Amino acid sequence: MRLGDERESSNIEDRRGQGGGSRVPVRIGGIGGVILVLGALYFGVDPQLVLNLLNGAQSSGDTAPVASQAPAAGDDAGKVFIARVLASTEDVWTSYFQAMGQTYHAPHLVLFTDGVQSACGFAQTSSGPFYCPADQKVYLDLGFFRELRDRLGAGGDFAQAYVVAHEVGHHVQNELGIMSRTDRQRRAGLTDDGPAGLSVRTELQADCFAGVWAKRADDAKKILQSGDIEQGLNAAAAVGDDRLQKETQGYVVPDSFTHGTSAQRAGWFRRGLQSGDVKQCDTFGAPSL
Structure with a gap:
């Protein structure tokens, strides 16, 4: 990616080395308490299981303390890269909302190590990157990218x-x-989980929006280089429910899907990338995913 000359977002909160704070359990149910977990499935773990474990540890009081660590030597370069990616998303989505006569309120991105307290509750690194709508922040442990790779x-x-x-x-x-x-x-009472549930449609639309960002950013500043698109499609496919379930338990259970199959994730990301059009990302109205 060509981001070397791009600005860095000022909406970065670096909490690395600060520990996780008090263990208020992650709340599930209302829009103010839902964590849309991308990372749990990256690790081959059902997000509900992760959250149940977190909540159970809170109830039992036997959770091990979060270690407070200083940022790793190479993490400053990682922070700069993430700050530039975040700035690029700000530019793209600000322009999009302005064209609709609306204002885009950019999210903050919180860097953490080991565990973090959000307005949606406490989460550990094992939960992966997530967005908390209650405080409108993205949470990310840079060490996650080593697992991804x-x-x-x-x-x-x-x-x-x-x-x-x-x-x-x-x-x-x-x-x-x-x-x-x-x-x-x-x-x-609409179905949340399953191959055509609200959760899958929500995640696939976020994949499509990621593609829209990439297309619009590249049109504006030519940020993509040879191999980048393949990397993105590979990442999207790598975290499909079917692939992760096959790897971790040897079989696939479509009724437990929360994010979509590898083909669906890559397909919706590609749709956004090819069109650059948010209207093409209507997963909720799509008769077939």
């Missing part, structure tokens, strides 16, 4: 950018009122 074979700077853009995509959903609408639908 080494465990899932999805390395490269654009693979990392895809992860950030996906989480920012959730913020765009929040800004557009999509999260509020899906929360009302959940309360009305």
